[in-house]
Amino acid sequence: MNKKIAVLAGDGIGPEVMEQALKTVKAIEERFDHHFEYTTALVGAVAIEQTGNPYPDETHDVCMKSDAVLFGAIGDPKYDNDPAAKVRPEQGLLAMRKQLGLYANIRPVAAFASLLHKSPLKTELIEDVDFLVLRELTGGIYFGEPRGRSENGDAAFDTCSYHRYEVERIGRLAFEYARKRRKKLTAVDKANILATSRLWRETMLQLHDDYPDVELDFMFVDNAAMQLVTFPKKFDVLVTENMFGDILTDEASVITGSLGLLPSASIGLHTSVFEPVHGSYPQAAGKNIANPMGTILSAALMFEYALGMPRESKLIRQACEQSVRQGIVTADIAAGKPYSTSEVGDRIAQLIGNQE
Numbered sequence: 001m002n003k004k005i006a007v008l009a010g011d012g013i014g015p016e017v018m019e020q021a022l023k024t025v026k027a028i029e030e031r032f033d034h035h036f037e038y039t040t041a042l043v044g045a046v047a048i049e050q051t052g053n054p055y056p057d058e059t060h061d062v063c064m065k066s067d068a069v070l071f072g073a074i075g076d077p078k079y080d081n082d083p084a085a086k087v088r089p090e091q092g093l094l095a096m097r098k099q100l101g102l103y104a105n106i107r108p109v110a111a112f113a114s115l116l117h118k119s120p121l122k123t124e125l126i127e128d129v130d131f132l133v134l135r136e137l138t139g140g141i142y143f144g145e146p147r148g149r150s151e152n153g154d155a156a157f158d159t160c161s162y163h164r165y166e167v168e169r170i171g172r173l174a175f176e177y178a179r180k181r182r183k184k185l186t187a188v189d190k191a192n193i194l195a196t197s198r199l200w201r202e203t204m205l206q207l208h209d210d211y212p213d214v215e216l217d218f219m220f221v222d223n224a225a226m227q228l229v230t231f232p233k234k235f236d237v238l239v240t241e242n243m244f245g246d247i248l249t250d251e252a253s254v255i256t257g258s259l260g261l262l263p264s265a266s267i268g269l270h271t272s273v274f275e276p277v278h279g280s281y282p283q284a285a286g287k288n289i290a291n292p293m294g295t296i297l298s299a300a301l302m303f304e305y306a307l308g309m310p311r312e313s314k315l316i317r318q319a320c321e322q323s324v325r326q327g328i329v330t331a332d333i334a335a336g337k338p339y340s341t342s343e344v345g346d347r348i349a350q351l352i353g354n355q356e
């Protein structure tokens with residue numbers, strides 16, 4: 001099959017983990033006799049440096065014309081430490097999400113059997129953990145207006161707002177995913193305090209009429225944060241607004257042993273984007289030590305969700321599992337000698353070629 005893939009490596013460890021993901025995608029291309037066209041484009045701090053804009057129009061064009069976007073990471077401490085900076089790399093990510101209409105961010109959390117000892121939680125708590133978080137990605141406090149500072153600068157404000165249609169479209173998706181899984185959906189909110197959360201509850205209850213076969217329950221976000229580490233097995237599909245989803249998925253990611261393992265898919269109105277959850281990890285940039293599996297597993301999600309190639313997706317996951325079992329892993333999850341980012345990438349690409 002012929003497909004166009006946009007490659008946005010971005011900042012920090014982005015380029016080096018992306019290089020490994022591309023090795024695996026090329027191994028799939030060869031093995032299945034596909035033909036992929038790769039177009040690289042700028043995003044994040046490197047885009048600011050070269051064009052002044054963290055999500056340049058040319059990059060948006062490339063994304064719109066592609067069948068899928070593979071994304072590395074963005075962020076640079078130079079901007080984090082400068083509260084007065086006018087443009088920030090993160091604005092590029094938000095602009096991309098908004099302009100591509102990526103309203104749903106899907107973050108699957110499943111434990112690797114051979115890595116249970118790496119989790120900060122007791123093995124009996126995390127064995128067989130397998131859930132999916134659907135995070136709303138283009139609304140809420142990340143985008144609400146007005147926002148800013150008072151005239152004298154001594155106060156600041158942000159706005160959390162949601163429209164019914166924004167809840168409906170991700171809510172439906174959540175019910176659909178739950179239907180394909182264990183049919184259990186948990187909507188996470190703070191309806192005891194927030195008006196937006198009450199709109200979410202009302203809308204989810206209305207949608208439930210169309211999905212009577214799915215069990216729906218509601219959970220306050222503080223309680224959800226606690227249950228994720230005390231009884232993670234109880235979850236099947238979670239759906240929540242933008243900021244709660246941001247926080248809960250970082251928490252959820254370490255349950256499986258390392259933030260470096262968690263992939264994500266962002267889907268919506270236009271081209272879907274696949275990116276690791278971990279971010280730019282500037283301390284490791286250029287050192288060839290970062291875990292490339294979050295990005296490689298994101299490529300696996302790309303085959304499944306955007307390119308209609310479930311077999312290819314499964315093969316990548318199997319190759320990652322095998323690499324983990326063989327101990328060919330980076331320092332964050334290594335029990336013995338750690339392997340480098342590129343060694344792990346090479347091994348996974350090779351395993352793809354050898355899989356039955």
Ligand code: IPM
Nearest residue numbers: 074075090093094246277279
């Ligand atoms: C994420 C990241 C982003 C977010 C940052 C980099 C803007 O933390 O994708 O989870 O907050 O959404």
Ligand code: MN
Nearest residue numbers: 246247250277
């Ligand atoms: Mn985050």
